[in-house]
Amino acid sequence: MKMLELIRYNIPPEVVQLWQERESDGLLPLQEMAIKRHDLFGKGNLIVQAPTSSGKTFIGEMAAIQAALRRKKVVYLVPLKALAEEKYRDFSEKYTPYGINVIISTRDRREFDQRLENGNFSIAVVVYEKLAQLLVRRPEQIEEIALVVADELEILSDPERGSMAELLLTRILYPHAGSPDAKLQNAVATDRPRVIGLSAVIGEADRLAEWMQAALVTYERRPVELRYGILHDGVFRYRTYNEFGEGEETLVGGASDAPSEVIAENVHRFVEQGEPCLIFVKSKHESRHGAELLAEQLSQPAAVNAIEALRKLEATRSRDALIRTLNSAVAFHNADLSPEERRVVEQAFRNEEIKVVVSTSTLAVGMNMPTRNVFITPEKWRYDSRFGMPWKTPILHAEYENMGGRAGRYGAGHDFGRAIVLASTPFDQEALWRRYIEGEREHVEPQLARLPLENPILQLVASRTCLTEAALFDFLEHTLTGRWVWSVSLTKEECEFRIRAAVNRAVDAGAISRHPHEDSLEATPFGKAIAAKGVTIAAASELERWIAESETRHWSALDLILAAAMTTDGRMLPVSLTAREYEQADYPARLKRVTENEEITADVPLNRLRNCDMMPFFEEVRAIKTALLLNEWIEHVSIRDIEDAYHTMAGQILAAADHLSWLIDATATLATTLGAHGDFVDRINALAWRVQAGLRDEALPLARAVAGRLPRTTILTLVAHHLDTPEVIVEAPIAALTRWMPAAEARRIQAWARRATSDTETADSSPPPPVVPVLIVDDGRPGEIGLDGVVIALQDKQYRLIRVLAAHPGECVPYETIYRAVWGDSIVEPNQMHFQKRRLLNAITAQFPQYENLITTKPKCGFMLNLTPEQIALPVHEMSYVA
Numbered sequence: 001m002k003m004l005e006l007i008r009y010n011i012p013p014e015v016v017q018l019w020q021e022r023e024s025d026g027l028l029p030l031q032e033m034a035i036k037r038h039d040l041f042g043k044g045n046l047i048v049q050a051p052t053s054s055g056k057t058f059i060g061e062m063a064a065i066q067a068a069l070r071r072k073k074v075v076y077l078v079p080l081k082a083l084a085e086e087k088y089r090d091f092s093e094k095y096t097p098y099g100i101n102v103i104i105s106t107r108d109r110r111e112f113d114q115r116l117e118n119g120n121f122s123i124a125v126v127v128y129e130k131l132a133q134l135l136v137r138r139p140e141q142i143e144e145i146a147l148v149v150a151d152e153l154e155i156l157s158d159p160e161r162g163s164m165a166e167l168l169l170t171r172i173l174y175p176h177a178g179s180p181d182a183k184l185q186n187a188v189a190t191d192r193p194r195v196i197g198l199s200a201v202i203g204e205a206d207r208l209a210e211w212m213q214a215a216l217v218t219y220e221r222r223p224v225e226l227r228y229g230i231l232h233d234g235v236f237r238y239r240t241y242n243e244f245g246e247g248e249e250t251l252v253g254g255a256s257d258a259p260s261e262v263i264a265e266n267v268h269r270f271v272e273q274g275e276p277c278l279i280f281v282k283s284k285h286e287s288r289h290g291a292e293l294l295a296e297q298l299s300q301p302a303a304v305n306a307i308e309a310l311r312k313l314e315a316t317r318s319r320d321a322l323i324r325t326l327n328s329a330v331a332f333h334n335a336d337l338s339p340e341e342r343r344v345v346e347q348a349f350r351n352e353e354i355k356v357v358v359s360t361s362t363l364a365v366g367m368n369m370p371t372r373n374v375f376i377t378p379e380k381w382r383y384d385s386r387f388g389m390p391w392k393t394p395i396l397h398a399e400y401e402n403m404g405g406r407a408g409r410y411g412a413g414h415d416f417g418r419a420i421v422l423a424s425t426p427f428d429q430e431a432l433w434r435r436y437i438e439g440e441r442e443h444v445e446p447q448l449a450r451l452p453l454e455n456p457i458l459q460l461v462a463s464r465t466c467l468t469e470a471a472l473f474d475f476l477e478h479t480l481t482g483r484w485v486w487s488v489s490l491t492k493e494e495c496e497f498r499i500r501a502a503v504n505r506a507v508d509a510g511a512i513s514r515h516p517h518e519d520s521l522e523a524t525p526f527g528k529a530i531a532a533k534g535v536t537i538a539a540a541s542e543l544e545r546w547i548a549e550s551e552t553r554h555w556s557a558l559d560l561i562l563a564a565a566m567t568t569d570g571r572m573l574p575v576s577l578t579a580r581e582y583e584q585a586d587y588p589a590r591l592k593r594v595t596e597n598e599e600i601t602a603d604v605p606l607n608r609l610r611n612c613d614m615m616p617f618f619e620e621v622r623a624i625k626t627a628l629l630l631n632e633w634i635e636h637v638s639i640r641d642i643e644d645a646y647h648t649m650a651g652q653i654l655a656a657a658d659h660l661s662w663l664i665d666a667t668a669t670l671a672t673t674l675g676a677h678g679d680f681v682d683r684i685n686a687l688a689w690r691v692q693a694g695l696r697d698e699a700l701p702l703a704r705a706v707a708g709r710l711p712r713t714t715i716l717t718l719v720a721h722h723l724d725t726p727e728v729i730v731e732a733p734i735a736a737l738t739r740w741m742p743a744a745e746a747r748r749i750q751a752w753a754r755r756a757t758s759d760t761e762t763a764d765s766s767p768p769p770p771v772v773p774v775l776i777v778d779d780g781r782p783g784e785i786g787l788d789g790v791v792i793a794l795q796d797k798q799y800r801l802i803r804v805l806a807a808h809p810g811e812c813v814p815y816e817t818i819y820r821a822v823w824g825d826s827i828v829e830p831n832q833m834h835f836q837k838r839r840l841l842n843a844i845t846a847q848f849p850q851y852e853n854l855i856t857t858k859p860k861c862g863f864m865l866n867l868t869p870e871q872i873a874l875p876v877h878e879m880s881y882v883a
Contacts, residue, residue, distance in 0.1 A: 052405025
């Protein structure tokens with residue numbers, strides 16, 4: 001099928017031409033099959049099961065673009081931030097010129113979160129967790145999404161994230177599960193999004209397709225042949241993927257039993273023949289050490305463009321090591337690299353400037369890294385929280401397929417690829433052949449029943465998907481776990497017992513309230529905050545204790561960072577801690593020295609650890625190390641100095657900053673729902689920003705102004721040259737800024753500085769202007785309010801709500817008063833108050849995001865409008881429904 005034929009499916013000729021240039025003149029067989037046999041541009045759900053490089057990702061892309069061009073909203077789900085960034089850059093570059101509004105939402109990319117919540121996008125590239133959190137805050141948004149492309153469906157088997165993905169997909173696929181209306185449950189849903197799932201490595205895909213109510217598009221041929229097999233004693237015994245034939249190829253081997261030397265000899269031969277190589281190893285240390293050894297043995301031209309790109313980045317251990325290995329066109333790739341360093345390596349390998357990459361599994365899933373030869377270590381390190389330690393275990397067959405699938409990629413110009421596993425003995429050769437060459441893909445293993453059930457139950461109750469235990473039982477019956485596990489291993493009574501026990505745990509934690517007379521469940525404000533931020537109930541309870549102990553005392557940044565790191569969600573396994581460090585680095589003593597001048601009497605982790613004479617547990621010491629290095633990170637210490645002081649790497653520092661800033665941001669939301677003082681919450685919010693960006697308080701305004709467009713090093717340079725305040729920037733010559741940034745960015749920053757100084761001058765003018773009301777509520781114009789001079793339209797219930805709050809500014813208005821004012825004698829569910837408050841704030845923050853805390857909840861009391869009487873213009877006539 002020619003690409004031009006897509007014009008018949010309402011794809012604009014300009015987009016078809018773009019696809020011809022970026023893809024090819026013709027569609028691959030799998031893509032043609034999806035369009036002609038399975039109605040890709042129609043309405044039904046699809047699962048596309050096909051090997052890597054067969055073109056399945058472009059199937060999802062075609063469907064997404066066709067829907068977006070019809071002005072429908074599309075969510076493209078991916079499991080990893082790196083994949084989200086790659087897909088976002090690709091979509092933005094290609095489709096923004098056609099008016100397609102592309103956004104991204106991950107844990108550390110929050111700048112588009114408001115647009116995601118408000119539905120202001122054409123295509124949203126989102127990690128699974130962020131969509132799950134959105135549907136807690138805005139459950140109605142699911143009705144506005146026309147298409148969900150779920151990439152890498154094997155996430156359903158992930159031990160940590162599989163339950164979240166399963167719950168999310170169940171909500172999308174079965175929108176009426178948990179509804180008390182049996183007719184709705186049995187009806188064919190016309191208001192649910194269409195789902196297209198993509199995967200290369202799912203076993204029994206037909207069973208998954210049945211659960212997803214989807215047609216299965218399966219194709220088991222690759223556009224480029226792949227020889228996958230075992231190398232032993234210089235002979236590569238392989239099987240061909242497409243033809244399923246077996247053969248042998250004489251490679252290099254036999255001179256040494258050491259696998260590293262055998263790989264090195266073969267890589268040297270392949271590279272001399274002009275064949276790039278990708279080597280997967282089981283640890284970060286092995287990837288770096290292996291690259292250094294190969295760099296000493298190969299004599300390839302230096303990757304000069306990649307070296308120049310790295311020299312422009314902040315100095316790190318990994319950057320400097322990469323520059324050395326790149327002098328021989330060799331690189332390594334692992335989680336210790338910064339995201340910018342990883343991107344440089346990926347791009348240079350795609351351009352074939354880099355000939356060899358030694359990588360951990362960071363390149364195994366989804367990333368477009370075409371090569372001719374892939375060497376695979378058949379073991380990996382696995383960490384299990386039950387034992388608190390890692391151990392070696394064989395890689396899964398699915399992992400082997402994902403890694404091997406990087407070889408022989410379509411469009412790379414190779415007639416075939418090789419996926420090679422080394423065997424040291426004849427026994428190993430036979431065992432590896434049976435496991436990976438003749439073996440089958442693992443089946444999807446639902447994970448919902450393997451983690452504490454109270455957390456997914458809170459998600460369902462907080463989003464109002466399920467409001468009774470019976471509804472929870474009905475919904476969970478529709479999940480993959482319910483269909484595949486509970487239905488065959490548990491009785492109905494056992495399932496109900498598990499659900500009831502989990503609800504009781506959530507009730508005991510203060511996350512859910514039970515109404516016995518109505519047999520209904522409701523998430524408390526505290527529980528809604530937990531669900532909306534994606535933290536666990538256990539971690540939220542630990543943070544709640546810190547909030548209670550800290551609102552009225554002086555506390556340092558280190559205090560809260562350590563509290564977050566010590567929670568169950570705060571464990572930072574990517575931050576390495578060796579046994580030698582645990583015994584000799586004495587991080588607890590460092591903590592005591594850093595905080596020796598602080599007087600703390602509160603029962604918080606910092607105080608407990610300072611006053612403990614016993615050696616903390618291993619994971620507690622890891623938390624201390626993480627908190628100490630982040631405390632230096634936010635004080636403008638360079639990454640290289642932190643690496644040296646804490647025996648760590650840049651990727652670990654940035655991962656810790658990303659993870660703990662999320663938990664600190666969640667702490668601010670929890671504190672708000674618990675009725676904490678605004679200044680206390682503001683300080684927590686500022687710390688979340690600081691930890692994310694690695695900056696002091698005074699640099700935050702500039703950091704927010706550039707919104708991630710400038711690296712931390714540039715901001716630190718501006719601070720060092722006293723070019724960090726609006727007053728200085730607005731007076732600085734443009735040349736003083738363009739020394740450190742592009743001219744366009746310099747002009748953008750000066751425009752921000754002019755606005756900021758103009759606001760300051762207006763505020764400082766004398767005599768002071770009369771107070772202009774911030775909020776105008778006029779009963780003569782019900783259905784709208786004035787806020788900062790802008791008219792905001794409201795529905796009747798929302799207008800009544802803000803009207804009663806405006807009558808008592810700065811005071812907690814009891815729930816009973818609000819109920820009478822908004823509903824009078826009508827009987828509605830109590831949760832309607834919180835629903836209308838959320839809708840009201842959504843309407844306000846769509847225009848003014850800074851007013852997200854305009855109305856706050858006082859637990860067990862009511863709502864409060866955070867304005868003074870002078871800031872409100874009230875009508876002269878009263879309304880009968882206002883108490």
